[in-house]
Amino acid sequence: MITSFHPPQRTLMGPGPSDVNPRILEALSRPTIGHLDPLFVQMMEEMKGLLQYAFQTKNELTIPVSAPGSAGMETCFVNLIEAGDTVIVCQNGVFGGRMKENVERCGATAIMVEDAWGTACDPQKLEDALKAHPEAKIVAFVHAETSTGATTDVKAMCDLAHQYDCLTIVDAVTSLGGTELRVDDWGVDAIYSGTQKCLSCTPGLSPVSFSPAAIEVIKNRKTKVQSWFLDLNLVMGYWGPSGGAGAKRAYHHTAPINALYGLHEALVLLQDEGLENAWARHAKHHNALRAGLEAMGLTFVVPVAQRLPQLNAVSIPEGVDDAQVRGLLLQDYNLEIGAGLGVMAGKVWRIGLMGYACRKDNVLKCVTALDDVLGRLGAPVNHGVAVAAALASYGEK
C-alpha cells in the first residue's frame, strides 16, 4: 500500500520552482468553491487587475492560462499564427528553440536569428532579418532566458518589430516580478510568464497578456485556433476581457480553483511589496550572491550588462563533477541549485534568486554550502572568503 507523500523542506535556488511563500501555500488549502460561484468571479476580476499591475499594462485580456508556462507560450503562438505565416524567432538559449517548435507546429515558417547562448538578442540582427523578410508577421523572443541568465532589451526589439509592421511575442517566464518589465511602455503585443519563478508561487499557471492589436488578429483569423483548450476566442468568454464582475461567464473549462487562490495571494504579496521594490530586492541580493561567488573564484557566464539578477549562471570549475556537487548540496543542505540545459549541460550551474527565495539568509546559505561542498571535493576555488564578501556587499561585516 502506498501512503501519503510528505516532501522535505528544501531551499529552492534553481531555475524554478523557487521557494514558495508560506502565505501562498496556506492559500492553496482554502476551501474549494465553484468555478462559476459569484465570489469566485469577483476573485477573477481582482486577479486580472493584479496581473495588469505586475505586467504594467492596461490590456483587458490579461489572465492566467490554466496550465504551466509552456502552455502559455503555446497560447500566444497558436492564437496569433496561422498556417503559412512567417515568424522571426530570435534565439539565444533553450526557449527560443521551443518557440521555433511552436511556430512549425502551427504550419508556419520560423526565420531563426541566432545569438550566442549567454548573451542578449541583438537588435541589429533582428533588423537585418526584418529587412530580408518583409512577409514576416510576428517577432518572438525571450526577455529573460532561463537557460542562461541573459536579458534582452525588449523595448528596442519591439520598436523594430513595429517599424516593420510585425507584432511581438515575448517570453517573460523568468522576468515577471523579478526585473523591470513594462508591457505597455515597451510595446509588447503578447506575453506569457510562469508562476513558479519570481512570483514565488507554485508551478502550474501561466499569466498572459494581449494588446488590442493582438486581439484584433485573434478575432479576425481565417482559420480556427488549432487548440480548443487554448483558443482565446473561447477563453475570453470565461475570463473577459469585457466581462466585468456582473457579466455572465460562459463555461469553457473548469478553472484550477485552488491554484488560482495561490496566484491571487502571490500577486497580493507583490502589490503590497511594490513592483519597483521587488525589482530592487532582486538586484540587491544578486549583488551579494555575485560578490560571494566571485570571491570564491567562480565566473559568470553572462556579461554584466546583460545579466539577470534572478538567474545566475556560473561556470563549473575544471575537474568538478556537476551532479556530485548538486547531490551533496541537496543531501547535506536540502539546497537545490539548477543544472545546465541544452549545450550548457554539465558546464554551468544555474543559481536562482527568485521571489521569496531571494533573501539574505538564502544568499548566505548558498555560498556557505557551496564553499563547504567544493572544499570537501578539493575543487580549485578560494575557500573561507565568500560569506565575508557577500556581507560586505550588504554593507555589513
Added chain:
Amino acid sequence: MITSFHPPQRTLMGPGPSDVNPRILEALSRPTIGHLDPLFVQMMEEMKGLLQYAFQTKNELTIPVSAPGSAGMETCFVNLIEAGDTVIVCQNGVFGGRMKENVERCGATAIMVEDAWGTACDPQKLEDALKAHPEAKIVAFVHAETSTGATTDVKAMCDLAHQYDCLTIVDAVTSLGGTELRVDDWGVDAIYSGTQKCLSCTPGLSPVSFSPAAIEVIKNRKTKVQSWFLDLNLVMGYWGPSGGAGAKRAYHHTAPINALYGLHEALVLLQDEGLENAWARHAKHHNALRAGLEAMGLTFVVPVAQRLPQLNAVSIPEGVDDAQVRGLLLQDYNLEIGAGLGVMAGKVWRIGLMGYACRKDNVLKCVTALDDVLGRLGAPVNHGVAVAAALASYGEK
C-alpha cells in the same frame, strides 16, 4: 488595495468541482520541492501505480496531464489523430460536441453518430457508422456524460470498434472513481479524466492512460503532434512509461508540483477505501438522493438503466425559476448544485454526488434545502416527505 481572498465553505453538489477532502487540501500546502528532485520522481512513480489501479489498467503510459480535463481530451485527440484521418464521434451530450471540435481542429473528419441527450450511446448506430465508414481510424465517445448524467456501455462500444480495426478514445471525466470502469477488460485505447469529480481533488489535472496499441500509433506518426505542450512523445521522456524510479528524467515542462501532491493524496484515499467500495458508496447515496427527490415529485432525465449515480439530472418543475432556486440554495445553505448545459440550460438541475461530496449528510442537506427553497417559492412539489424517503432508502427512519 486588493487583499487576500478568503472563500466561504460551500457544499459542492454540482457537476464538479465537488467537495474536496480536507486531507487533500492539506496536501496542497506541503512544501514545494523541485520537479526533478529524486523524492519527487519517487512520488511520480507511486502516482502512476495509483492511477493504474484507479483506471484498472496495466498501461505503462498512465499519467496526469498538467492541465484540466479538456486538455486531457485534447491530449488524446492530437496525439492519435493526423490531418486527413476519419474519426467516428458518438454524441449524446455536450462533451461529444467538444470531441467533434477536437477532431476538426486536427484537420480530420468527424463522422457524427447522434443519440438523444439523456440517453446512452447506441452500439447499433455505431456499428452502422463503422460499416458505412471503413476509412475510420478511431471511435470516440463519453463514458459518463457530465451534461446529462447518462452512462454508455464502454465494453460493447470498444468491442465493436476493434472488430472494425478502430482504436477507442473514451471520456471518463465524471466516471473515474465513481462508477465501474475497467480500462483493460473493456478494451479502451485512450482515456482521460478529471481530478475534480469523483476523485474529490481540486480541478486542474487530467489523468490519462494509453494502451500499447495507442502508443504504437503515437510513435509512428507521419507528422509531429500539433501541440508541443501535449506531445506525448516528449511528455513520455519526463513521466516514462519506461522511466522507472532510477531512470533519468528529461525536462519537458515544469510539473504542477503541489497540485500533484493533492492528486497523490486523493488516489491514496481511493486506494485505502477500495475502488469497488467507492463505486458502491456512490450507488448507495444516489439511491437515497433519488428516493428523496422522487418523493418530492421531481423526475430524472435519464432512464434508470442508463443513469449515473454521481450526476443526477432532474427536470425543473413547471414555473420554477432555475437561477432563483440555485441562488437561494447558495445564499441560504452555501449549497451549490449545477445548472443545465447546452440544450438543457434552464430545464434541468444537475445534482452531483461525487467523491467526498457523496455522503449521507450531504444527501439530507440537499433534499432539506431543496424542500425549503421550493416551498418558499410555492413550487408544485410534495413538501415535508423527502428526508423520510431518503432515510428509508438507507434503511433508517
